[in-house]
């Protein structure tokens with residue numbers, strides 16, 4: 710799978726993609742990450758990429774030309790026939806595990822990171838297919854949200870996680886949050902590991918984990934719990 714990132718701050722992506730599971734996924738060539746500096750595509754003699762909003766008001770708006778030319782460059786050089794372009798914005802659909810699953814099936818995903826007050830609406834009308842938010846709060850730009858999307862999508866692609874890191878039994882499976890985990894030692898600061906986990910009785914362990922998942926989901930996420938009961 711190939712990720713194409715359009716950004717004004719390409720450096721942000723280098724360190725995250727060079728560590729741990731993301732690094733391994735890139736090395737194994739399961740994912741490819743291409744980062745494009747929108748400023749490089751500006752035809753303005755000062756490489757300007759933003760301007761004042763028509764109608765007045767605070768802040769600057771990213772101009773359409775450099776973004777559109779970056780997009781054209783991406784689809785032409787990678788021969789992308791039906792581009793999926795995600796614009797990261799607090800106005801978008803809130804990201805979740807189902808959306809991550811859906812994108813993990815796509816060969817090329819183009820991510821547009823906005824800054825300042827956002828991008829000119831005509832860019833959204835012309836090239837954006839999906840507007841995604843990572844939650845109900847406002848960040849200074851779309852770079853962290855883009856990394857969150859890339860991470861959540863990549864780990865669902867076969868081969869990215871190894872067996873020990875498997876996502877078979879994690880939060881949001883069947884709309885339940887995950888049960889608590891324990892490891893050595895058996896006692897820590899007077900707190901003990903629940904007996905059932907030491908019993909070796911797999912049926913009882915499975916039941917305890919499921920019951921804990923239900924209890925935690927009901928307590929913390931009544932919205933998910935309702936879905937889980939359906």
Ligand code: ADE
Pocket residue numbers: 797798799841842843844845846847848849850851854
């Ligand atoms: N850009 C700024 N805030 C954002 C958010 N919450 N989600 C996605 N992109 C953003």
